[in-house]
Amino acid sequence: MKPEEELHSFPYSETVDGVEHNYRITQNMDRYGVEKDGVVIAELSHDDGWKQLSGEKLSKERFESICNHIESHFD
Template structure:
């Protein structure tokens, strides 16, 4: 599995994320805690975890795309 870190300020709070690729999905850790998983079907969707805010989901997906793009 491949993973990479990134930092982002969401709603005025800085967080440290780690995204881990697991086949066709990506596990998301925020500040050392697993918060969910996302996958790209026709568009990006959260597949596990408590629902993420649109702003956070967009940030995560943009970082995945830029990392692998």
């Protein structure tokens, strides 16, 4: 795999209702795989705006939190 084709990922943790969850976001071009506690829960994309492509529908709060983490990682 060429360096420009390598997948890039980063972790973050978040506490929800007193329970800490560990997330990992993996970027593949304009798509982002989202793992929660080691299980893939969604795939997101960003074109004109954020969209969830797969997985069980995320709550509005969770979706916004994940998108904000992705954006802040690249700032």
